[in-house]
Amino acid sequence: MAETFARHDRAASREGRITTMTTVQDLIEFHEITQLKYRYLRGLDTQQWDVLEACFTEDAHAWYTGGAFTHTGRRQIVDFLRELIPPAFVSSHVALHPEIKLTGPTTAEGIWRLQDIVYFTEANPVFDYARIEGGEEMTGAGYYFETYRKEAGEWLIASIGYQRIFEVIERPPARVATELTVGPTRGKRS
Amino acid sequence: MAETFARHDRAASREGRITTMTTVQDLIEFHEITQLKYRYLRGLDTQQWDVLEACFTEDAHAWYTGGAFTHTGRRQIVDFLRELIPPAFVSSHVALHPEIKLTGPTTAEGIWRLQDIVYFTEANPVFDYARIEGGEEMTGAGYYFETYRKEAGEWLIASIGYQRIFEVIERPPARVATELTVGPTRGKRS
Amino acid sequence: MAETFARHDRAASREGRITTMTTVQDLIEFHEITQLKYRYLRGLDTQQWDVLEACFTEDAHAWYTGGAFTHTGRRQIVDFLRELIPPAFVSSHVALHPEIKLTGPTTAEGIWRLQDIVYFTEANPVFDYARIEGGEEMTGAGYYFETYRKEAGEWLIASIGYQRIFEVIERPPARVATELTVGPTRGKRS
Numbered sequence: 179m180a181e182t183f184a185r186h187d188r189a190a191s192r193e194g195r196i197t198t199m200t201t202v203q204d205l206i207e208f209h210e211i212t213q214l215k216y217r218y219l220r221g222l223d224t225q226q227w228d229v230l231e232a233c234f235t236e237d238a239h240a241w242y243t244g245g246a247f248t249h250t251g252r253r254q255i256v257d258f259l260r261e262l263i264p265p266a267f268v269s270s271h272v273a274l275h276p277e278i279k280l281t282g283p284t285t286a287e288g289i290w291r292l293q294d295i296v297y298f299t300e301a302n303p304v305f306d307y308a309r310i311e312g313g314e315e316m317t318g319a320g321y322y323f324e325t326y327r328k329e330a331g332e333w334l335i336a337s338i339g340y341q342r343i344f345e346v347i348e349r350p351p352a353r354v355a356t357e358l359t360v361g362p363t364r365g366k367r368s
Numbered sequence: 369m370a371e372t373f374a375r376h377d378r379a380a381s382r383e384g385r386i387t388t389m390t391t392v393q394d395l396i397e398f399h400e401i402t403q404l405k406y407r408y409l410r411g412l413d414t415q416q417w418d419v420l421e422a423c424f425t426e427d428a429h430a431w432y433t434g435g436a437f438t439h440t441g442r443r444q445i446v447d448f449l450r451e452l453i454p455p456a457f458v459s460s461h462v463a464l465h466p467e468i469k470l471t472g473p474t475t476a477e478g479i480w481r482l483q484d485i486v487y488f489t490e491a492n493p494v495f496d497y498a499r500i501e502g503g504e505e506m507t508g509a510g511y512y513f514e515t516y517r518k519e520a521g522e523w524l525i526a527s528i529g530y531q532r533i534f535e536v537i538e539r540p541p542a543r544v545a546t547e548l549t550v551g552p553t554r555g556k557r558s
Numbered sequence: 559m560a561e562t563f564a565r566h567d568r569a570a571s572r573e574g575r576i577t578t579m580t581t582v583q584d585l586i587e588f589h590e591i592t593q594l595k596y597r598y599l600r601g602l603d604t605q606q607w608d609v610l611e612a613c614f615t616e617d618a619h620a621w622y623t624g625g626a627f628t629h630t631g632r633r634q635i636v637d638f639l640r641e642l643i644p645p646a647f648v649s650s651h652v653a654l655h656p657e658i659k660l661t662g663p664t665t666a667e668g669i670w671r672l673q674d675i676v677y678f679t680e681a682n683p684v685f686d687y688a689r690i691e692g693g694e695e696m697t698g699a700g701y702y703f704e705t706y707r708k709e710a711g712e713w714l715i716a717s718i719g720y721q722r723i724f725e726v727i728e729r730p731p732a733r734v735a736t737e738l739t740v741g742p743t744r745g746k747r748s
Contacts, residue, residue: 201585202585206390208589211527215465217467219465219481220481223509223533245466270481270509270534274654275596275600275652276596277597289600293652296507300472319603320745321600321745321746321747340747341742341746341748342740343603343650343745344650344739344740344744345738345741346737346739347736347737349737351735354541354542354726355540356537356542357534358535359534359535360427361534361535363531364531364533364534365533366533395585396581396582396585402658406657407653410657410671413671413699414701455737459723462655462671463654485699487726502668513647516726544731545728545732546732548724548725549724550724552624552699555701555723556721557721558721
């Protein structure tokens, strides 16, 4: 995928022109892929693991944080996320700027801008690189690089990873006079 | 609506497959509904109450902050928002990740991720639960749950509410060496 | 453009109805314009100047920060951005809520909500109005007002500018116990 986008960007800068031929069917596929991504993020931040698990192909591959956290297989990925994200992990992950390309009748790839905010209300040993003892805020921005596969008429995530633009940790001395309230339903309807 | 999405999520997690049949006409309706939402948010943060008022059905129902602020009727909702949001309320509300479903020829429902930032430059008695005395920053994330109705060819908001994932208040001691400048047009073109 | 949107908003508030006639071809054009915008923002935050330069018409006009930074000509705009944005400028600019209108067969205009975060890791003389000495965080929200032109089948940015809702500067005393890490690829794939 990196190659495809790099080629695209080079073509754009060399010629100053890109001839696009988006079809209506493309728009429908792009829409379905965005719905998959939004369901994935809703499962993540509301901590609904069954919603999340249903977003992946069985053989999905994940390389979160630029590859620091790498897992293969839908079950393994979700098991990892459940360990990473206990109830004390209060988060908002948003994805924007989708650049999606169809690469075959049942395959696609996408780049998304990521912004995320996490409040750690307890120590979190999974983030050992960041010494999370509880009371930290972690924010960041980056790009998700994903591939998708359509199985039985439904788009699923076949691979997912991201590279950071930056990551910022605010430790407790930076967070005086700051009050965090977790919503009673944590974003769920009721 | 909660039931519809819950059923959808259960189906997804039970079978691992969702058969989608989005049509081109659906895409056009989804687009129109996003335009309504973006106009609503532009009216809110630029404090253009007539733009905002024109987004609602006459019998609209609002249950902001998980139901803490509940109002029925377009006029009542806008009157409430005008009181809540004086010029000293400097805000940015963004909505992302639309999951919109048509529920009939002239009805639809939608879930959106919300992120908002508010700077209170004066005391605000409406937020009595948060003791706003001026100088606070309030940020938050959540999900909007909305319904829409098409009247005379135009989509309008029939109901709107949200549930918080989290809300954070930074009080003045947290905001030393921090300078807020309000834009000369507050985001309007000129 | 300001006039077009103002007229639109007035019509909405006067009559409470807008008759929309979005076509499938409109959706395809809107999609292409969003792709242009996302490529522009990706070029900006990953500091790929050739990607950025290919987004503009040769005679493009920019009026960033409400006109404080005004430049005409693709080359002049990109030269300005390169000076403004050295490697020590670590940024995330996101654009949301596109309200795009076609104004002719090869012309369009758009409003987008902007949110941006910048970490200055060194002094930056271009931001003289803000006394940037290194160690500051600047965040802001606003609206982009843009026009587009289609040349040889590709949409390009013909003009771009924004008005702030607000801008916030946090100076070093506000940033104790706060650690910034720049990503190894700064958001690029590899």
